[in-house]
Amino acid sequence: MLDDRDTIVTNLGECRVDSPLSVRRFIGEDERVIVDVEYGRVEDSFKERGRASSFENAGPRRKIFFDPAASKAAIVTCGGLCPGLNNVIRALVMELYYQYGVKTILGVRYGYEGLIPSYGHGFLDLHPDTVDEIHAKGGTMLGSSRGNQNVPAMVDTLEENGVSMLFTIGGDGTLRGARDLCDEIARRKLKIAVVGVPKTIDNDISYVDRTFGFETAVAEATKVLDSAHEEARGARNGIGLVRVMGRDSGFIAAYTALASNVVNYVLLPEVPFRLHGDGGLLDHLKRRLEAKRHAVILVAEGAGQEYFGGDRTRDASGNVKHGDIGVFLRDEINAHFKKIDFHANLKYIDPSYTIRSVPASPDDAVYCIMLAQNAVHGAMAGKTDMMVGRWNNYFTFIPLHLAVQKRKKVDPDGYLWSIVKGATGQPDLA
Amino acid sequence: MLDDRDTIVTNLGECRVDSPLSVRRFIGEDERVIVDVEYGRVEDSFKERGRASSFENAGPRRKIFFDPAASKAAIVTCGGLCPGLNNVIRALVMELYYQYGVKTILGVRYGYEGLIPSYGHGFLDLHPDTVDEIHAKGGTMLGSSRGNQNVPAMVDTLEENGVSMLFTIGGDGTLRGARDLCDEIARRKLKIAVVGVPKTIDNDISYVDRTFGFETAVAEATKVLDSAHEEARGARNGIGLVRVMGRDSGFIAAYTALASNVVNYVLLPEVPFRLHGDGGLLDHLKRRLEAKRHAVILVAEGAGQEYFGGDRTRDASGNVKHGDIGVFLRDEINAHFKKIDFHANLKYIDPSYTIRSVPASPDDAVYCIMLAQNAVHGAMAGKTDMMVGRWNNYFTFIPLHLAVQKRKKVDPDGYLWSIVKGATGQPDLA
Amino acid sequence: MLDDRDTIVTNLGECRVDSPLSVRRFIGEDERVIVDVEYGRVEDSFKERGRASSFENAGPRRKIFFDPAASKAAIVTCGGLCPGLNNVIRALVMELYYQYGVKTILGVRYGYEGLIPSYGHGFLDLHPDTVDEIHAKGGTMLGSSRGNQNVPAMVDTLEENGVSMLFTIGGDGTLRGARDLCDEIARRKLKIAVVGVPKTIDNDISYVDRTFGFETAVAEATKVLDSAHEEARGARNGIGLVRVMGRDSGFIAAYTALASNVVNYVLLPEVPFRLHGDGGLLDHLKRRLEAKRHAVILVAEGAGQEYFGGDRTRDASGNVKHGDIGVFLRDEINAHFKKIDFHANLKYIDPSYTIRSVPASPDDAVYCIMLAQNAVHGAMAGKTDMMVGRWNNYFTFIPLHLAVQKRKKVDPDGYLWSIVKGATGQPDLA
Amino acid sequence: MLDDRDTIVTNLGECRVDSPLSVRRFIGEDERVIVDVEYGRVEDSFKERGRASSFENAGPRRKIFFDPAASKAAIVTCGGLCPGLNNVIRALVMELYYQYGVKTILGVRYGYEGLIPSYGHGFLDLHPDTVDEIHAKGGTMLGSSRGNQNVPAMVDTLEENGVSMLFTIGGDGTLRGARDLCDEIARRKLKIAVVGVPKTIDNDISYVDRTFGFETAVAEATKVLDSAHEEARGARNGIGLVRVMGRDSGFIAAYTALASNVVNYVLLPEVPFRLHGDGGLLDHLKRRLEAKRHAVILVAEGAGQEYFGGDRTRDASGNVKHGDIGVFLRDEINAHFKKIDFHANLKYIDPSYTIRSVPASPDDAVYCIMLAQNAVHGAMAGKTDMMVGRWNNYFTFIPLHLAVQKRKKVDPDGYLWSIVKGATGQPDLA
16 A cells, blocks of 8 residues: 555645636545555555545646736657647647636747756747647747756746746656756745646556556557568568567557467567477577478567676667667577578568657547646646556546666566467467 | 446356366456446445446356357347447457367358348358458458347257357347347257347447457548548538437547547537527637638437437337438438538538448457457357456456447546537537 | 640730749740640640640749739639648748749638628638638638639629739639639730639549548548458458449549459549449459459449439539449348348448548648649739649649530540459449 | 550360350451551551451350360469458459359469479369458459469479369469469460469559559559558658568659648659759758658659669568568668758558458459359360450450560650649659
């Protein structure tokens, strides 16, 4: 059970402004959704501790902290591209401008770089007209970059520009950066809300049912698997090998395997596999080729990292740089079959850039609007150091420190992996 | 709070057969997921009644009821087309055949008709090879029909053909039909499991987070809205009017309005609207055309039924036949603007058949596999008179009588409608 | 053989300005492409008349008529939507602005209406930035309308606004309107070039291999046929009936039947068919349903007009208003099967608006650029009263009076219809 | 002007069998289409030589060579995947089976390998039911392989299996292989027709307007360019670098640049470019990044081969193995900017497999049917050592030796390259 302190969202202060929204139902500060929903756990919780863990419900508040007419918002997108970034930007602007009446919205260019004046990026003026059609495109109209920047310098920029609320759209590293900003803001006793919209194409942020862009990524990856399948079938002993995103969590690979119905082997970071020896991947692969003449392998980028020993460096976002398992497998498979003089024809596809840069699917588009509207509700109510999420179908506010504590993973004993194994017929490769 | 009796799933008998599945974790009979997840309600439940309502978790059981080698399955699809039907059929067959070892699977042709010998439809033999690529197509490989058939005659057919379990994929009417089958089966003391996979493109079945095909339908409808938008913009005072499915519930219309970002007015069955007079739709429409030169209206088929008085008949599925609100609005708008001599150019689009007959989106494809695998787990464990669902992200078994009790609706005071109003800027038309 | 006079393009005057283009090869005024390419006809032509008919090649001229810096262009789109309109507008603007240096380009709103001041539409200022991303959308950013307007008043507007060249993007009616403008311009001895870019989704303009948007329309219609096929297969004796565009020419229907591979009966304006009696459509349809349980019928809107006797009115574009053959067939088929007490389940789909309002396919997008660049080359060289086309893979300038003389049709004895009949297996229904 | 001998198609013998086709118009043996259509060239031809070069029209013949009931056909697909392979196979089978009545059709597995018994591939039995839905998939249902096989052994196989006509679907190397087969068949005085259906995704076969699959490839590549554009815009000084197919001819790159409207630099095999120095690519690129912050480069695989000196080997199809210009450019650009300490962020995309393995676009689907039907007409009429093509919108029969003489290329002085330069604004990089 989560400690109660972990789920309490920070407020900048008392809310004294009447919300300009004309919604039929405002959300009370005490409305919460329970975290665990398994009956036994809930029962135990109430019996043993008199309560259960819960998250604060998102949604519009009757009283808000910021006076819209006197407030200025800023939006920043960080890290790698992800479908839906423009949808979130658009919905933030629309909600701020039309629903709350915040008329000045700064677009921060190229991630946290844009908050460092020496880069000379300036700000974009965001207005409903500027953003009206951006959702039709992939990418981010603001540009992005990896990595953090000097925290006091960034807070200087926010302060000098009179920013009341900053929306940071990004993943694990970005949210850690947002935490640092909050600490510095608190130290200076500023009234600036920092609200995160979690963005990870890998769907690996804790306490969020699903992150935006994930579903679109799976849909794009599914098309690639069809290609890999045709390439495999088109050649004698053809092998289609596809690497997809999934640095620490194999959700994209797992869902793509299910969606495409053509994958024979799925390799995830969470499930170790043997390559060589009886019952290893190469052994199974050869037997399948002999029986069926073709095979499709789908590997998440973080799988099989045990094959790359030693120290590894980190990228600008602070992520450990993985060995390239796709290229490794391609070379190992080719070398193995050459060694045993077995004809095979492997086609390797690494579609990452073409998956992550497409426009959001309609379902992701809807989800982005919902996340963005709730992010605005939170910021206007003076909530800070938190991100917006969805949990058990309720939109929630989650303290940032909780969100970045650990990553969500595919449970090797859980139902998702069980369903994938059932659907693909993949043997145990451990 | 749901009465406990309402959530108890019927079992055909004691499970004595070892499951042939090699999954890492079986689901215990006592594993359940709570129904309401709002903290206050859960707390009250436990405090006042010592418990909360819960649903039985789906998933594979260690002991099953049917001996796979001696069992025969049958699959029937009923009612209108819905994206994902073939995916469900495919996944049922794959799971039955490869995971459990049920080798005889009958495909019932053209809905419940196929269980009435006098139609002469015969059965299709379903086998992994037969169904391997059907998911790439919309529609249903089995064919479908509306309406119920003579119940004893259908049970005769099941009995004579030695069917151990029947999977019925269909909506409200189909599930009622399944209930009738269960009653007759119980009366005859037969050991036949009847398991429903809920199918409603409208997403209006209670106690299911989302029904398969809904998301695909929204995606297709979103494309149509783009067309309506261009038609509206392409003409002076152009109006794009689109009617989408949504007999009693406006979920498709609400989500499509969000996904497309081009809708100005959304009309749902759940939210009454005035057509005439100050502040009515026609008044707002005229003012918008004067200001912007174009407008897009999205109407769910069940909206505005108050404009069609009197008695209405029912279709073969037992649904009340609605007045055609799309054609009605088209004619009313045209007549009104003609009467007040205001030039407008309305294009009416009713895309129903092209929305419901497409292949499932990747996300729906995944969901169909998950539903189907769980339906098989349930049937093999001898559960009957129930349907498979998903609730709070857990797959569940829901008694049929509960599922058909009432329809899920868009709450006019809830967050979905609030978000739609925020995103479209639509005024209150009541 | 075409008379030589018919193929001569009008010039506004002598070309004295050096082209600013830095192309490697300019097109000479004497470069022409022959019209008929059948060897026998060409041979006869040269033997008997010493020459063959030919069209003037389009392409950039070394000397041009208008001084770019002193010139003003205007663009108008007329008639119904067609994929590619925005691509043509974009490419006209880009070519005028960047390649020739014409910096003032007026966007005429809502077709020829936009040239009549009393409508109060004003002009849009077209600039590369304005049009940079419009090709991603269907429709026309300028708006459109049907029908002609007062010719002297339109020429007044061109004159008063100092327009040097007008690009009219439209079909038969629009090109006739352009001819009228040219006559009035000539009467006033003005130096205004009027250049048409032929737009007809039906692909029925003479002396043009293919019109832009046609291919995209076929692609969209093909998707609809897949839906019709699944609807037909999904019901006992299911019939999918689809009406597509094709007022006088059945090209869309013919190509869609080939592309989709699911059509059993194709009905074109050019090929009469019998409905009743032995060997008529209804007879064949019943026999097919008895054998296969489903059927797909594709009908062009202009087919079977012999079933609608009497006088018919014309729409604003001057086209004869057709009887609605789709609705007629739906009702006739339903009535016939009811009368003979034969169960059938017909689904009727009329997808016109959703076909014509989509963005251009990549191939159409390329073609639009080629047409637009050549239209600009022609206008800058002072050519007028003509349209740009493609013939035998050469881009050409065609005098307007020739283009509007007659419509291109599917030849019932030609190879296209023969291929369609071969591919669909459709019997002779005459 | 082509020599007449070059355009004469070989016949196996006199046609004495009545065609079973019921088409309205058969094609006479003297029907031909002229090759060059420029008026001046045609005029000169007739004046100076009394004739012009021409190709034999394809189409159905009234008298055919083979008795359908006694004939056996075989189909082989060779070389790399190309959209439309399955469409051609399907249409060949449908035309042979339903229109001509050839009931035995052998599917040769994995290219020419399938004609060598020692591989043990066997044949597939092709029947309308087998191929009915294959067009919905990319790839080839027959499998493919590169390279030729022992010619006498392949002819032995044809002879032993009583094959009357072989349809070879492949590119340059495959057609050369087909020529060898024809020589051996002639040597043995066998009556086996060998008819090619030209397949090259690069669109580089001479005397064919366009090869099937090309348009689909451009459409797929266009999507990738959108991704590259968003990746470029999403990063400070972002560069999207995409390599597409185009071994010797840059048609895919040229058309994709036009279709996508986002390319700044297009590099083709036909147009040399300088990398370094003033006015070279790197110089221009830096200036563009300074001005616009992003750039997109599209390179055909055969471009810039002058940067890879020395001897190069050939692949199994006999094609010279190119140096990898995509990887080379990526590394050169990165090294250059690193050297001059200029921040840039390059994303490299090589989408070849995902482009070539997709299903044919509707327009390509239509074209495949037309090619296939005409290939069957030719083979049934005993024509051999030829391929089917389209020229000046007429379907033609072209002797194989002519088809493989040289490759079609983008003319650096022609209109296509001129249009591309106009549309992209790319400077001269030579």
